[in-house]
Each structure stands twice: as C-alpha cells, then as structure tokens.
Amino acid sequence: MSPNTHAPSPDTHASLNTHDAWQLTRRISPRDSVRTMVREADGGLHINAYPHLHTLSTQAPSTPWCMRLADTDGTFKQLCFDFDAKTDDDAAVEDSEALAAHLTTLGIPHVLCESSSSGGRHLWIAPAGGYSSAQTAALAIAARAHYRTLDHGMLLNPREGAARPPLSPHRNGSHSRILHGTPHALLEPAADPQQLDALTELLRATAPASHPADSSPSGPTSNHNPHRTLSRWGKAHMATTRGGTNPSWTAFMCLLAAASAGWSLRDVEHAARTAPGMEHYRTKNTGRGTRRPRSTSEATERLHRQWLKALGIAQLHSTTPQNSEPRDLSDLSELLDRTQTLLNTLHTSPGRWTRTEAAANQRSVLIALAHLMVQTGKTTVAASIRDLGLLAGIGRTTAATALRTLVDNGWITKVHPTDGPNAAEFELSHRFSTSSGNVRSQPFKNPRPPTELFTARSVIAQQLTDLLTDQRHDLFTRAGFGHRTGMVYAHLRSIDRSVTKDTLASTLGLDPRTASRALGLLRSARLVVKRSTGWARSRQDRRDTVARQLGIRGTLQARAERYRREREQWAWWLAEYATMTSQPRQRPRRHHVTSRLLFTADEGGERNWPRYPRDTVGRADHRTARTYVDAGVLSPTSRWKLGDVAA
Incomplete structure (x- = not known):
C-alpha cells in the first residue's frame, strides 16, 4: 500500500509533541543545525524570523524552528512546497491537493501537512540522492506558474531556503499536522529525480497562460451557457465541470471573464449558483478528497472579496496590450x-x-x-x-x-x-x-520556444x-488616503496574520511616523484592526464604501474616460493638421461634425475624421472640439443626438 494512501488517525496526532517533532527534524535535516525564532522582550513571538542557529543536539529548541532544505553543497535533500493561506485558505487547500494529485499520478512519494492552524499547507518530497539546485529551481518556477498561493522562494535559495518541518511548532501555538502520507517517505528518500523531471515537464506543458484570453479550462466542460454574453474563454471556464482539477483557479477565471465582460455583482451572484465552473463558491474542499457545502454568509463574503480583486485585474488588463511572442x-x-x-x-x-x-x-x-x-x-x-x-x-x-x-x-x-x-x-x-x-542572438526563425x-x-x-x-483603488489616490497608505494596505494582504508597526515600517522602508499615520487612516475607515500581536487587515473589504463616503468613488474610472477623450481629440487634431499640410487634391472630402450620417463604412483603414471646429477668424477651436468629443458626437452611434449638441 502506498504511504500516501491514508492519513494518520486523530489519536496519532494527539500523541505527537515537540520531542517527536525534534527527533524527526534531526533525522531528515540536511545540515547539522536549524534556525530558530527569538522571543521579544514581552516573551512573545511577534516577528516571523529565524535569526539564531541551533545545533542538532538532543535538546530541542525552546522556540519554533525551520530546517534548511539543501546541504552545504547546494543539493536539495528535501523539497517543501509552501502554499500560503494568508489571502485565501481555501485556495491553498485546492492548490496543494492539485499538486498532490499530480504526484500520485506519477508515483512520487510525498507528505502533505497542514502547516499551522491558520490553514497553510506544506507538501514535502524527499528526492533519492538529492536534487540539484538548477533542477529544483526549474520545478519551483513551473509549479508557481500553476498555483498562485505557492511561495516558492525557499526552493530558489539553496543556501538558506528553509521551512518548518512536519510536526514542528508554530509561533501561534499550533503544530504542523500530517494530513496525507507518513514520515517514512521523508526518512527513506524514494522520489526518483527522473520522476521529478517528468513533473516539471508536465507542469510546464499545462501551465496557465499569462493572459486570461489565452487560458483554457483545467478539466472537462459541459454544455452550460451563461445567461449573459461572455468571451469564448470565459464560457469555457464557466462550463468546466465541478471546477476542473483546480476549482479555486477556475472560479477566479470565471470572475475575471465576467468582470471583463462588464457583468454586475448581481449577474455574478446568479452565475455562482448555477455555473459548473464556479463550484468553489458553492462547496469547500475538506482536504480528504471530498467537498462540503459552504454556508451562505461564507460563500457571499468570499465571492464579494474575490469579485473586487477580479475587477481590479480586469481594469489593469484593459490598459495593457496583448501578449506578443518575441522573435529573439x-x-x-x-x-x-x-x-x-x-x-x-x-x-x-x-x-x-x-x-x-x-x-x-x-x-x-x-x-x-x-x-x-x-x-x-x-x-x-x-x-x-x-x-x-x-x-x-x-x-x-x-x-x-x-x-x-x-x-x-x-x-x-x-x-x-x-x-x-x-x-x-x-x-x-x-x-x-x-x-x-x-x-548571443538566436536566429529569427526558431522552433518552438523553450517552455x-x-x-x-x-x-x-x-x-x-x-x-x-493591490494598491490601485480610488481610496488611495491623492484625493483619498494617498499612495503610500495604499502600499501599507497592500502589504497587509493577510486577513489572519498580524504585523507590528515597527515591522511594517522596516519592511516597507517607511519612517515610524508615516507608518503610524497610514495605520491611523486605515483604522479610522475600519480597513484594519488592532490585535494583541499587531495590525491586520479587516475581514470585510470596505474600500468602496469609504471611497463613496469621501465622495471619490469612481475617480480612476472617470480619469480613464477623461484620458480616452483627450486621446480622441488629439488624434482628431493630428488628422486635421495632416489635412492642412497636404496637397489640396489629396485632401479627402469631410463632413461637418454635426452632420447626420446615414451609415458608416465597416471597412478597415484610416478613419475619416470630420472637419475640425474653427472660430470666427478661422483658427482651431479646441474648446468646442472638446465639447463635441465629450458629448460623443464623433461616435456614429450618437448621431441622433447631434441636434441638442449643435444647438
């Protein structure tokens, strides 16, 4: 029977203590020492850092510890995939289960742990004979492209990359708990490096596209049709049966497609009840291969929080160009x-x-x-x-x-x-x-680019x-709380982890006074809360509400529309200037801006602009031109409203 078939019984977990964890660490550690945390003056463990070294003696450390994953030669003896639950605990569970499914398919022994009571996951693999730093980095990057909750930094650092071992204590008082597998998979390394190479190639071949329009479902699709029009890729994600192999990722892609198509929150709530691809917002992964229904409040809170994030990314993608394939x-x-x-x-x-x-x-x-x-x-x-x-x-x-x-x-x-x-x-x-x-430059005509x-x-x-x-919101514009306050809020991405003011100032490079002011503004708006161990983000995202109270809701959207009009007027004036400086016989016949066109040509090519407004002495009247642009006169769809503008 595979060592990953069954998880230990609850009684087994209850009998585990720090001594068991330390004995396991001593046997699987690639080095002769571990890194430990340091207590603050009040006796607490507020800073998540491990500055001290502790040798692998019989005496266990008095504070939580982490174990380096590679030996002194830079060869990884243990691989730890850290799925962070600080922004979405369910997504960490979904991502870790998806990677574990690939490992099971390839026959790679592994151990899946709940890293602490906060809900994060650690997935451990012990390569037989070790795994080189280059191979480990390639695997880590391929996995990170798949799983957005994966913190792969420790796998890119053969010198100091470290993680808390299975069963070890956490600074919040909980312990790492084994969910699938047994410690024997780490005590007796049996993961074939060739199997790990095959895993890297599998992840590369199936990696999600960096642009949503190029993405494809992670599982089979049904004949589900959304009640409102979506893009082709959006329909495919909405129809993914039971959310595919990674329901949290599929559900977010559904939200991103809906945001790009201009759906309202009510439309999204309807889809969350009916669309197969949005299974993540109806049920929850139990971590035992099954799913259970979510409560109404939990599903609503999660959907609304992710919807705001999808809206922000959709607005960002509307400004950026499509991906292009480099020739070199x-x-x-x-x-x-x-x-x-x-x-x-x-x-x-x-x-x-x-x-x-x-x-x-x-x-x-x-x-x-x-x-x-x-x-x-x-x-x-x-x-x-x-x-x-x-x-x-x-x-x-x-x-x-x-x-x-x-x-x-x-x-x-x-x-x-x-x-x-x-x-x-x-x-x-x-x-x-x-x-x-x-x-060295490569030839222009390459075979398929390296994955x-x-x-x-x-x-x-x-x-x-x-x-x-993370910080792009109406509330963090100059009229609101400011750009640096937005950086502080963005840094507090976790709704379960708290950070002290001094740690926050040190990490972001802020002076304590600026950090205090930012936290004060966020606290007054109930966007952050003060806990005994520091500051944390509020569970409810009230940025839209606060921006509406301050009268700045829609600032970024209005700015984008204003810039669009400025671009249109600039393009109109450039067309007018080109006509003015061309030969008379080369100038096209142009209608007046207030003329009512019966139809417009659909052929591609250069746009036929109307005559630019002039004042009484024949000079360009930019103010009137801006009035026409703001009224939408240049758009053929508004031609029946021109009488009011002309008057």
Missing part, C-alpha cells in the same frame, strides 16, 4: 533577468522607493513599465504618461514627473522621444542586468500584476 528568445531572457533584478531591488532597498510620496510614485511607474515589457515580451516598450498613470493609479502629470526623475537617476533609459501620436519608448537601465557579457522561459514569464507577470492591483 535572447531578448526575452534578458528582459526576465532585468525584471527579476528589479523585483529584488524593490525588496532589498524598500526605503529608496517609499521615503516620500514622489518616491512611491516612481516605484509604481517603474513597476508599470516592467509590466508592459513583460506583457509585450520586448525590452523596449512605448509607454504614454496616461497609460502609465492608469496602470499605477496616479495622474498623468504625476506619472510624467516620475518618468523624468527615473530617467535622470538612471533607472530607465529613454530610447526614442515622443513622435506625434506615438508615445516615447523606454527600457530598463542596464543596472538591472545580471550579466555584463554579450548574449521554461514562458513559464518564468508567467510567474513574473503575476508578481507585477499583484504589485499593481
């Missing part, structure tokens, strides 16, 4: 290296990007630029100040100021200036390059999306 894979490899270095810089030097509101704006613009580059697959990208402002949640003038500062300080390079309707082109500075050597590059691209694209959407 060396460009994509260089781009991913630079972007990863950028992310590391933001993490290791937070104070540089948060000490002032202007610095925080520069950070957001830099992330927005990297997001555009990863989405297009190009190291050089054209980016207008309006697009960058919409992506970052700031105004166009603020984005323009941030861009100039980034260029002056050498963080980005302006490759080509603005040219008429074409935006300026930028690239990340070479200070983000990981190598100073030249990269590992596109897998890494999906992972980095998701990281950039999270950084942009």
Whole structure:
C-alpha cells in the first residue's frame, strides 16, 4: 500500500509533541543545525524570523524552528512546497491537493501537512540522492506558474531556503499536522529525480497562460451557457465541470471573464449558483478528497472579496496590450533577468522607493513599465504618461514627473522621444542586468520556444500584476488616503496574520511616523484592526464604501474616460493638421461634425475624421472640439443626438 494512501488517525496526532517533532527534524535535516525564532522582550513571538542557529543536539529548541532544505553543497535533500493561506485558505487547500494529485499520478512519494492552524499547507518530497539546485529551481518556477498561493522562494535559495518541518511548532501555538502520507517517505528518500523531471515537464506543458484570453479550462466542460454574453474563454471556464482539477483557479477565471465582460455583482451572484465552473463558491474542499457545502454568509463574503480583486485585474488588463511572442528568445531572457533584478531591488532597498510620496510614485511607474515589457515580451516598450498613470493609479502629470526623475537617476533609459501620436519608448537601465557579457542572438526563425522561459514569464507577470492591483483603488489616490497608505494596505494582504508597526515600517522602508499615520487612516475607515500581536487587515473589504463616503468613488474610472477623450481629440487634431499640410487634391472630402450620417463604412483603414471646429477668424477651436468629443458626437452611434449638441 502506498504511504500516501491514508492519513494518520486523530489519536496519532494527539500523541505527537515537540520531542517527536525534534527527533524527526534531526533525522531528515540536511545540515547539522536549524534556525530558530527569538522571543521579544514581552516573551512573545511577534516577528516571523529565524535569526539564531541551533545545533542538532538532543535538546530541542525552546522556540519554533525551520530546517534548511539543501546541504552545504547546494543539493536539495528535501523539497517543501509552501502554499500560503494568508489571502485565501481555501485556495491553498485546492492548490496543494492539485499538486498532490499530480504526484500520485506519477508515483512520487510525498507528505502533505497542514502547516499551522491558520490553514497553510506544506507538501514535502524527499528526492533519492538529492536534487540539484538548477533542477529544483526549474520545478519551483513551473509549479508557481500553476498555483498562485505557492511561495516558492525557499526552493530558489539553496543556501538558506528553509521551512518548518512536519510536526514542528508554530509561533501561534499550533503544530504542523500530517494530513496525507507518513514520515517514512521523508526518512527513506524514494522520489526518483527522473520522476521529478517528468513533473516539471508536465507542469510546464499545462501551465496557465499569462493572459486570461489565452487560458483554457483545467478539466472537462459541459454544455452550460451563461445567461449573459461572455468571451469564448470565459464560457469555457464557466462550463468546466465541478471546477476542473483546480476549482479555486477556475472560479477566479470565471470572475475575471465576467468582470471583463462588464457583468454586475448581481449577474455574478446568479452565475455562482448555477455555473459548473464556479463550484468553489458553492462547496469547500475538506482536504480528504471530498467537498462540503459552504454556508451562505461564507460563500457571499468570499465571492464579494474575490469579485473586487477580479475587477481590479480586469481594469489593469484593459490598459495593457496583448501578449506578443518575441522573435529573439535572447531578448526575452534578458528582459526576465532585468525584471527579476528589479523585483529584488524593490525588496532589498524598500526605503529608496517609499521615503516620500514622489518616491512611491516612481516605484509604481517603474513597476508599470516592467509590466508592459513583460506583457509585450520586448525590452523596449512605448509607454504614454496616461497609460502609465492608469496602470499605477496616479495622474498623468504625476506619472510624467516620475518618468523624468527615473530617467535622470538612471533607472530607465529613454530610447526614442515622443513622435506625434506615438508615445516615447523606454527600457530598463542596464543596472538591472545580471550579466555584463554579450548574449548571443538566436536566429529569427526558431522552433518552438523553450517552455521554461514562458513559464518564468508567467510567474513574473503575476508578481507585477499583484504589485499593481493591490494598491490601485480610488481610496488611495491623492484625493483619498494617498499612495503610500495604499502600499501599507497592500502589504497587509493577510486577513489572519498580524504585523507590528515597527515591522511594517522596516519592511516597507517607511519612517515610524508615516507608518503610524497610514495605520491611523486605515483604522479610522475600519480597513484594519488592532490585535494583541499587531495590525491586520479587516475581514470585510470596505474600500468602496469609504471611497463613496469621501465622495471619490469612481475617480480612476472617470480619469480613464477623461484620458480616452483627450486621446480622441488629439488624434482628431493630428488628422486635421495632416489635412492642412497636404496637397489640396489629396485632401479627402469631410463632413461637418454635426452632420447626420446615414451609415458608416465597416471597412478597415484610416478613419475619416470630420472637419475640425474653427472660430470666427478661422483658427482651431479646441474648446468646442472638446465639447463635441465629450458629448460623443464623433461616435456614429450618437448621431441622433447631434441636434441638442449643435444647438
């Protein structure tokens, strides 16, 4: 019988203690020491850090400990896949069960643990003879592309990557609990490295696309038809039988498709009751291969919280271009290296990007630029100040100021200036390059691109999306609580984990006074709560309610519409200027802006703009032109309303 067939009985778990956990750690640890936590002055364990070393003696540590996964040579003797439940405990369960199903299919022995009472999951594998750091990194990146709750950083760090072992204590007083498998799978490593390589290839081949429109269902589909029109990919996810192999991911893709199609919350609530793909919002994974119904309040709270997140991502995708396939894979490899270095810089030097509101704006613009580059697959990208402002949640003038500062300080390079309707082109500075050597170019006509590059691209694209959407809200605009307060709220992504003010200030690079002010604003709006161990995000997302009370609800949407009109007027004036400077015989016949067209041509090609308004002396009347644009006169669908505008 497979060691992963049955979980230990509850009596077995009850008999486990710190001594059992320490004895297991001593037998499976690749090193002769572990890292331990340090108690604060009040005796509590408030900071989730393990700064001290404790040798593998017979005496167990007095505080929780974590075990390095690789030996001193960098070979991984234990693999731990950490599924974080800080934002969605059910998603962590779904993701861990989905990966465990792949392991069972491939015959790879494993142990699945509930890491603590907070609901996270640890999935352990012991490779026979060890697994190299390069192979481990490839597997970790492939798995992260699949599972959004996976924290794969420990598997990318052969020197200090560590995790709490099975049965070990947690700082909240609970213990790691084995759900499936037995410790023998870790005491006697039996996972064949070739099987792990096969797992990597399987995950790469089935990885979700980085852009929703290119995604496909994770399981069989039915003939379900949504009650409102959806895109083709949205219909496929809605019809996925019982949510497919990963119901939480499928359900969120359904929400994202609905948000992109302009559905209302009432439409989504109806679909959550009927659509096969939204099984995640009707039932809950028990962790034992079965599902049980959710309570009405739990299902509603979860659906509403995820719907707000889907709306934010849908708005972000409406601003960014579709993914494009790079012709030269060396460009994509260089781009991913630079972007990863950028992310590391933001993490290791937070104070540089948060000490002032202007610095925080520069950070957001830099992330927005990297997001555009990863989405297009190009190291050089054209980016207008309006697009960058919409992506970052700031105004166009603020984005323009941030861009100039980034260029002056050498963080980005302006490759080509603005040219008429074409935006300026930028690239990340070479200070983000990981190598100073030249990269050999590959021929333009490649066979199928290496899957590992596109897998890494999906992972980095998701990281950039999270950084942009977590703080992009009407409430965190200048008229509301401000950009840095939004960064504090975004950092408190967990609804179950608390952070002290000092830890928050240190992690984000804020001075204590700024951190206190941000927490005060969030607390006054009941967006965060004070606990005995620190600050945590409120379970209910009240950002829309608070923004409505402050009279700023819809600020970002109104800004996007205003920028759209500015672009339309600018394109109209450029067409007028081109006509003015062309030969008379080359000028097309143009109707007056208030003329009522009986029909419009559907053929592609250059748009036939009407005559630009003029004042009494023949000069361009930009104010009147803006009035026509705001009224929608240039749209053929509003031609029956022109009489009121003309009057």
